[in-house]
Ligand code: PEP
């Protein structure tokens with residue numbers, strides 16, 4: 001990895017940054033047992049939650065301060081670096097006192113600019129690395145805003161963690177991956193390393209390997225994975241924590257791709273295929289332009305007759321028909337729906353633009 005933030009840290013494979021550990025620190029023994037098992041892999045830091053933001057009160061809310069001492073002991077025994085989540089200035093102060101190696105801001109905290117600012121203020125004058133999880137909702141502004149608040153406070157080693165987004169439409173994952181969000185973050189902030197947290201995306205261990213691999217295929221800089229010696233007894237997130245053995249096999253099975261290849265055969269073939277795609281995209285844009293011209297004519301007709309721009313029955317027909325047609329070309333329902341929604345939104349915008357000008 002070419003990012004300066006983790007320059008002196010351990011990496012299991014090449015540029016690939018790796019954090020692992022229990023969702024929550026539960027006891028000195030559990031932290032030590034996990035740390036010892038994980039120290040066999042070359043992990044970059046041991047993670048464990050000390051203060052747990054739970055959705056409902058009454059569930060396990062973390063062991064608090066004493067957990068920091070357990071992490072510190074595990075560090076002394078194994079040499080692993082240690083990190084935890086901070087949600088308020090008092091957490092930051094306690095972590096700095098214990099000399100934690102890295103901190104992260106949780107998804108619920110990133111959602112709240114007041115909290116992020118308070119954390120950033122508490123961090124002023126330090127140079128500890130800080131990772132920022134994406135906010136629970138798919139709002140890239142809040143994610144970038146949190147990173148900016150830390151940067152403005154003088155923190156220079158900032159990374160991002162993609163842990164998925166809450167969505168009422170998602171059935172398979174606990175938090176929908178919505179890969180376009182981290183891809184957009186990477187485009188807007190190319191200097192910021194980005195790590196994927198497949199545990200909180202998946203919510204179930206069996207889905208984790210595929211998401212972990214996909215993150216690396218999308219050129220993420222690393223992974224954060226929840227690992228517990230006995231996941232079924234875990235006090236938080238029992239269904240998504242890997243055993244140390246499952247973790248080791250996952251790390252061994254994963255492939256870390258490089259962005260480029262020197263093979264001239266590969267470069268030649270890819271260049272040709274890319275030219276093909278460029279040509280197809282150009283035709284798509286011409287077609288979309290042509291479609292919008294027709295749409296504008298329909299808009300004029302509707303306006304003259306004082307007929308509504310939105311035609312719900314026709315829109316439903318279009319959705320049904322295009323989704324079915326798309327499936328014959330191996331295009332997913334979700335993709336077809338999103339594509340048609342975008343086209344329809346632009347069509348409405350253009351028709352309304354003409355109406356206002358009438
Ligand atoms: C965690 O990492 O255990 C955690 C609470 O994650 P998130 O902030 O992503 O929900």
Ligand code: MN
Nearest residue numbers: 023226236237
């Ligand atoms: Mn968790």
